[in-house]
Amino acid sequence: MMIKKIDKNQFKELFDKLKENYNIAAPVLIDKNKKTLVEYHYIDDFDKIDWDEQADSSPKNIIFPQNAPVGNDYKEKQYYDTEQDTLILGVRSCDIEAIKTLDQVFIEDEMYIDKNYKARRDKITLVGLSCPQRNKSCFCDTLGFNPVESNYAPLYIFKDGNEFWIKVKDKKFESVFENLPDGNQDKLEELIEKRINTFTESSFELDIPIPLPEKEMFEADIWEEMSEKCLGCGICTYYCPTCYCFNFIWEGKDGESTKYKNWDSCMFSTYSAHASGHNPRDSKEKRYRNRIMHKFSYHPLNYEGLGCVGCGRCIDRCPVNLDIREALKLTEKYLEEKGGAKSGKD
Amino acid sequence: MEKTDMLPHKAEVLEIKQETETNLNIKTFKVKFIDNDIRKNFNFKPGQFMMVTVYGLGEAPFGFSSSPTEKDYIEFSVKEVGLVTEALHNLKEGDKIGIRGPFGNGFPLDSTEGKNIIFIGGGIGLAPLRSMINYVLDEKNRDKYQRIQLLNAFRSPEDTLFCDDYQWWENSKDTLVKYTIDEPCEGWSKCVGYPHTLIAEELDYNLPDTRVFTCGPPIMIKFITERLQELGIEPSEIITTLEMRMSCGVGKCGRCNIGHYYVCKDGPVFTLEQLREMPDEY
Numbered sequence: 146m147m148i149k150k151i152d153k154n155q156f157k158e159l160f161d162k163l164k165e166n167y168n169i170a171a172p173v174l175i176d177k178n179k180k181t182l183v184e185y186h187y188i189d190d191f192d193k194i195d196w197d198e199q200a201d202s203s204p205k206n207i208i209f210p211q212n213a214p215v216g217n218d219y220k221e222k223q224y225y226d227t228e229q230d231t232l233i234l235g236v237r238s239c240d241i242e243a244i245k246t247l248d249q250v251f252i253e254d255e256m257y258i259d260k261n262y263k264a265r266r267d268k269i270t271l272v273g274l275s276c277p278q279r280n281k282s283c284f285c286d287t288l289g290f291n292p293v294e295s296n297y298a299p300l301y302i303f304k305d306g307n308e309f310w311i312k313v314k315d316k317k318f319e320s321v322f323e324n325l326p327d328g329n330q331d332k333l334e335e336l337i338e339k340r341i342n343t344f345t346e347s348s349f350e351l352d353i354p355i356p357l358p359e360k361e362m363f364e365a366d367i368w369e370e371m372s373e374k375c376l377g378c379g380i381c382t383y384y385c386p387t388c389y390c391f392n393f394i395w396e397g398k399d400g401e402s403t404k405y406k407n408w409d410s411c412m413f414s415t416y417s418a419h420a421s422g423h424n425p426r427d428s429k430e431k432r433y434r435n436r437i438m439h440k441f442s443y444h445p446l447n448y449e450g451l452g453c454v455g456c457g458r459c460i461d462r463c464p465v466n467l468d469i470r471e472a473l474k475l476t477e478k479y480l481e482e483k484g485g486a487k488s489g490k491d
Numbered sequence: 492m493e494k495t496d497m498l499p500h501k502a503e504v505l506e507i508k509q510e511t512e513t514n515l516n517i518k519t520f521k522v523k524f525i526d527n528d529i530r531k532n533f534n535f536k537p538g539q540f541m542m543v544t545v546y547g548l549g550e551a552p553f554g555f556s557s558s559p560t561e562k563d564y565i566e567f568s569v570k571e572v573g574l575v576t577e578a579l580h581n582l583k584e585g586d587k588i589g590i591r592g593p594f595g596n597g598f599p600l601d602s603t604e605g606k607n608i609i610f611i612g613g614g615i616g617l618a619p620l621r622s623m624i625n626y627v628l629d630e631k632n633r634d635k636y637q638r639i640q641l642l643n644a645f646r647s648p649e650d651t652l653f654c655d656d657y658q659w660w661e662n663s664k665d666t667l668v669k670y671t672i673d674e675p676c677e678g679w680s681k682c683v684g685y686p687h688t689l690i691a692e693e694l695d696y697n698l699p700d701t702r703v704f705t706c707g708p709p710i711m712i713k714f715i716t717e718r719l720q721e722l723g724i725e726p727s728e729i730i731t732t733l734e735m736r737m738s739c740g741v742g743k744c745g746r747c748n749i750g751h752y753y754v755c756k757d758g759p760v761f762t763l764e765q766l767r768e769m770p771d772e773y
């Protein structure tokens with residue numbers, strides 16, 4: 146591993162050099178009629194990067210776009226959009242973990258590898274960013290993730306004022322960074338240590354077994370109360386960096402039609418409705434239960450790890466202020482009252 | 492065919508057969524892949540399903556209704572209920588559709604060898620069963636199974652399906668075939684009544700080592716499975732298929748889940764014993 150320490154101007158030069166070989170996406174502040182948002186966009190200008198705010202939407206939008214063509218009917222062509230190599234700059238731990246989850250689902254399962262996702266993903270390098278402070282609603286550390294470090298990104302940045310520490314974890318990139326000044330590892334560790342302490346002070350405490358016991362929590366009586374206000378708008382799932390439900394649709398006339406993979410949401414009432422009119426999840430409490438259970442029971446039963454990374458976006462975005470932390474607290478209480486919880490794997 | 496391929500392969504509609512007339516509109520499609528290699532390498536098990544594309548419109552899941560012992564073509568039967576099914580019903584012989592699959596686990600053929608089998612199918616639910624019925628009654632396979640009994644349930648004589656098969660089913664070795672409709676009807680001399688009320692009187696349900704396969708509308712499945720248990724059949728020997736809304740067929744798009752199971756990949760065939768372990772959400 147290589148550790149480099151550079152200032153803003155040096156980073157700017159580095160950025161311009163990288164630009165020659167990569168498309169670069171990063172969180173930028175956009176002013177949509179004064180309602181400011183931070184989103185991941187492709188950029189040319191280093192100064193546009195917003196290092197301080199957690200992005201409103203996650204890099205999922207780039208790796209797994211909301212609408213993407215899969216292929217074309219009669220030509221039997223598949224779209225792999227294998228354009229240029231891409232760097233996504235400034236991806237925080239929660240989003241890195243979320244991308245790990247998407248990778249698990251779409252490329253690491255032998256049963257089915259999503260070729261379109263893989264082609265896109267193979268071209269993308271994540272450049273992580275150590276989280277400077279806790280945001281309003283996030284709780285990644287409660288779920289066991291480390292907000293200030295992540296091993297899944299081959300490049301990782303620690304920003305300290307106007308200075309940038311860069312950990313180069315993948316040998317492949319060493320030549321790019323070779324001529325930049327080295328950073329002192331001990332000093333960096335000190336910085337990391339100090340930063341992690343600022344997080345632990347305000348942790349959200351939670352003690353639940355993972356995976357949640359499937360049948361027991363499915364039958365628990367907490368879901369109606371929890372979901373009472375839900376509008377079924379699906380915003381929580383669209384902003385969620387790990388939600389990956391999708392729908393295939395065909396568009397265009399017979400003979401020249403294209404198949405698209407579009408985001409879908411288990412919070413929509415039509416999502417699971419049968420043609421007969423029967424719907425196994427015909428109420429908002431069932432849909433809400435499915436969303437939470439998928440993240441904390443079903444996903445962990447099918448794959449390693451959680452289906453939620455604690456980014457807090459669903460909490461900030463929900464128009465009626467439903468808070469997933471409350472659902473988790475209710476779960477904790479419910480299982481406690483039932484007398485000690487066993488995980489769904491036992 | 493690679494499972495990872497989310498684009499369908501083109502198939503030609505060879506023959507369309509109108510099964511039912513008025514009440515339920517069901518047609519059976521006989522199709523074959525255009526590409527010879529695809530055709531040769533396409534293997535499926537009864538109980539599995541495919542995603543059928545009407546180009547430019549959409550895709551929907553259908554069970555195979557022909558037996559894999561038929562090598563020259565594939566059949567599936569479609570009840571018209573919505574967009575894709577309506578478009579399929581409007582197709583003509585010679586038209587092209589897209590097919591991807593096969594998906595799902597399929598019926599347990601191997602572990603059923605040596606057993607007595609009962610098939611109880613209701614309406615379009617007979618379609619996936621027919622794939623297995625034709626498979627076990629096929630000359631090459633018939634001796635692997637004991638007595639085979641069928642109880643085919645339809646709403647009315649107008650709704651009977653696969654009539655061309657009845658004769659050879661009835662004439663097969665050690666095979667009993669019964670038919671029932673919901674209400675008495677002039678000219679109908681076979682059974683009358685819901686199928687669960689007929690199991691005890693019409694079938695030899697208490698042969699040792701009997702396995703029951705049942706497909707049909709959810710309410711029928713509910714009554715049948717209750718009745719079978721009353722009659723002493725073990726939940727592990729009661730086998731059914733589930734239907735869920737589907738899009739991908741490979742356990743990824745999310746919509747067909749029951750708890751952590753995906754009906755498209757872990758099903759659509761389940762034993763009653765398995766269903767009892769699962770959250771009740773289907």
Ligand SMILES: Cc1cc2nc3c(=O)[nH]c(=O)nc-3n(C[C@H](O)[C@H](O)[C@H](O)COP(=O)(O)OP(=O)(O)OC[C@H]3O[C@@H](n4cnc5c(N)ncnc54)[C@H](O)[C@@H]3O)c2cc1C
Nearest residue numbers: 415418420551552553554568569570572573574575576735
């Ligand atoms: C594994 C499997 C095997 C199957 N095998 C067969 C088979 O062998 N034969 C067969 O006929 N079918 C089979 N089905 C069912 C078949 O897939 C459906 O009938 C088909 O998908 C309907 O598609 P459609 O586009 O025609 O209907 P859609 O257009 O999707 O909908 C049909 C009807 O439902 C209504 N509808 C749509 N959305 C909603 C909603 N959200 N709320 C209320 N109503 C709604 C529409 O208005 C329409 O009237 C199987 C299903 C599965 C999962």
Ligand code: SF4
Nearest residue numbers: 385453454456457459
């Ligand atoms: S469920 Fe909410 S907190 Fe968890 S990853 Fe998704 S948006 Fe973030």
Ligand code: SF4
Nearest residue numbers: 375376378379381463
């Ligand atoms: S954002 Fe809130 S209201 Fe909308 S579906 Fe999610 S939980 Fe329900």
Ligand code: FES
Nearest residue numbers: 740743744745755
């Ligand atoms: S159909 Fe997509 S998960 Fe089952």
